[in-house]
Amino acid sequence: MLHRLLRSLVPALAAFTLLAAPMAHAQSESQSVINDARQTLADLRHNPEFGTAAQAMRHARAVVIIPHLYKGGFIVGGSGGVGVMMVQARNGTWSNPAFYAIGSASFGLQIGLERSEMVLLVMTQKGLNGLLQDSFK
Secondary structure: HHHHHHHHHHHHHHHHHHHHHHHHHHHHHHHHHHHHHHHHHHHOOOHHHHHHHHHHHOOEEEEEEEEEEEEEEEEEEEEEEEEEEEOOOOOEEEEOOEEEEEEEEEEEEEEEEEEEEEEEEEHHHHHHHHHHOOOOO
């Protein structure tokens, strides 16, 4: 009886393990993006030039933080990164992070590679509505 139970549980456990591994990997990637965004904001807050942006952030409708924005090109170029967006409610509380990817392509005289960070403050509801569309400029 125990042998039959074990024989039926082993395939179920194997299937669960195979299905759970990608979910755990996705969770760890998501947490990594959140941790990197948190670190980007902490680094920015310790920068003396952040004073004006800190005041603007209090009045921002939303903030988008891309902790690793990669740009590169040789004639044909591109840039991209993954980050988080948080929306500020009227009472000053921030939403949970939503994940966003940003990307662009270019063509022309260019050569090089660059890694940077981006913090985008969205100041109006109209700007937030535009950002929530499938694509924006």
